[in-house]
Amino acid sequence: MPNESTPSGRTGRPRSAAADAAILAATRDALVELGWSKLTMGDVSARAGVAKTTLYRRWAGKNELVVDAVAELFDSLELPDRGCLEADVEDVVLQFAALLRRPEARTALMAVVAESTRDPALRDRIRSAIVDRQKRLVVLGRQRAQARGELPREPDDALAEPTTDLIFDVIAGTVVHRALVSSEPVDDLWAASFTALLMHGLRGSAGA
Amino acid sequence: MPNESTPSGRTGRPRSAAADAAILAATRDALVELGWSKLTMGDVSARAGVAKTTLYRRWAGKNELVVDAVAELFDSLELPDRGCLEADVEDVVLQFAALLRRPEARTALMAVVAESTRDPALRDRIRSAIVDRQKRLVVLGRQRAQARGELPREPDDALAEPTTDLIFDVIAGTVVHRALVSSEPVDDLWAASFTALLMHGLRGSAGA
DNA sequence: CTCTTACGCTACGAGCCGTAGCGTAACTCC
């Protein structure tokens, strides 16, 4: 979890797990106070009570460090089971919006995505650490809805994944855009409107 | 257009419009070659054949400069009139996707949005220079569709604007998320699937 | 007790930032 090339040789002094936690927490604190652009490696190391060289031994740079620090925030996302897909989606939308209200997430998410446009390794790291963690909710919610007969099953398994991806991009993309680009509140009313729009779309267009 | 506090006093030597164009073009070139994070003011000034001090006389910093440089790219977006809302939406989606394939746009858009989370002035600048330029297409397309009877009119004018905002966030947010976060191709097939989903949603949920 | 690795600390060259100061160029008004 912590860093890149973990040699993980058995012998020698092991890396301090406490240091990892302190560094990631310090990174989040620094993001809140300074924001992405003014955050420096030296500052994080000082906050964490750790030498700057230790930071570079575990993370290649600011990008990778911040991805890991922010990824932990996404563990809080959970899919409720209210027996109704629409209610479940609305709930997740509001959870995600609450996450995007946190200053660490706001300033870091867009920044690392921006960096990832020129760094394939960072893109993969974001995918596994953040994106996949969100997408699980969509996969799970869709399975439940199909089991309850709220959504049609895909006739062909080859169509199932593209549809899941589409739903995921619609939900995550729309909420992020509303919160960070349009920068208008994601409140109960808006979440209900958006969810209604999405549900009508899903029930109407079966396959494609 | 070019910068912030334009004194615009009548007397004295006027600012060179050619320099503005050269600077913005140089900024886009630098974005393509270096990306957002490695772009420096000194580099841009050298490319533009302009003194670094001239840059700072017109733009407060990298953020504002890049917003203006990228905003011009959005002038190319146009709403076609194919007589069918679905076809028009699909066309705009593909136009927007093509824009997001350009390296300047990819690396800059997310970056400036990230910065704007801690800078209200930058947020306003992005809104007027980029966001509003996109949103016009939605407003116009919706008017046409209502005139053709493809979409229901809002009973109350107070509901018209929130609905327009919602549609805008869905379209722009989903395409951006697909292209930059999921980083998967926005091709004809995907655009058709997404548009179909959106159209069903719009026809189904009238008011909200 | 030895071997191996992690850690803290210091120091360093390099690069960029944003500004000050000066002399010159371009344009307006009288």
Add this chain to the structure above:
DNA sequence: GGAGTTACGCTACGGCTCGTAGCGTAAGAG
């Protein structure tokens, strides 16, 4: 055509961050 005003190019600067090297010490494994 001269005086006033503003933009421009150039140089130089202190301050900050970067990422690394080198060294002595601490903590586990065998």
